[in-house]
Amino acid sequence: MSSKSPDGKLTHFNEQGRAQMVDISGKQVTVRTAVAMTTVTMQPDTLQAIKAGKVGKGDVLAVAQIAGIQGAKRTSDWIPMCHPLPLTGVNLTFTDNGLNELYIEVTVKTEGKTGVEMEALTAASAAALTVYDMCKALQKDMIIGPTLLRSKTGGKSGDYLSEF
Template sequence: MSQEPTPELSHVRSDGSAHMVDVSNKAETSREATAEASLKTTPEVLALIATAGMPKGDALAVARIAGIMGAKKTSELIPLCHPLPISRVVIDFDLSSTDSVRIIATVKTRGVTGVEMEALTAVSTAALALYDMIKAVDKHAVITDMRVLAKSGGKSGSWDITPELRPNPEGELRA
């Protein structure tokens, strides 16, 4: 039985210690990543979210701003992430499910490293803010299913696991 070689981890030196990857020789390109997360709650709470009827106010507006702020602060929160010049962050919410809010973030930059971590941080922060906004009416809400949906730019190219689930260029969810 042949065994595939284990890929080297880019953030670990030969002695096993962690380090920040040197990206100074990488080409600057346009880069984009989309990630998602879900917040599971009750149909009653979903109705309150959809009508901005939460006791604390408009939960989606607060979560959207939190997601944008999270993307911009990624390098301060996640060790070894490079600070990036974020050029765009789009946070969308899909309320079409009967038991959850789907949070989608797309982050863009022109730089030497990708924005997957910024997109993941955006959906994480938005989900946490949304939980904070609804916890008075649903302490049992669950944040789940966080993942990267797509990325483009850079040496490794582009991939997209679910193009129909990504926002369109205007930042709106596709039907």
């Protein structure tokens, strides 16, 4: 979904049709949350090594947790049109299917004028990339994704819940 101004124009473009950071100065401060998730598919032995703490680089999930939090905090450094936001909470949870898939779910919260969807998606991606980095010596053909927005709350556009 694209952001649109009252006249129906996309708000990420200026009067010359060039990219701009959206002006949020007139928006209301609301509590906003976003939940994103991603999957890392790997060989069962790789998943078992992660769960057993047998990866030579260290505790994979602890490092991925920190990478995800850092990714959320630094999203505006990575994504050019994102506003830097004062996040009030970032939480990552890790689950698996017992076979070959690691699931990473991220919840990000703020009280602000714009949403935290990009922060949640960036955090999930950073955590997944960290898992890959720490385990690539065991397996190079891990697959990351799909990565998706599960839900969001707050803001003028209202709540969203993914059908996936």
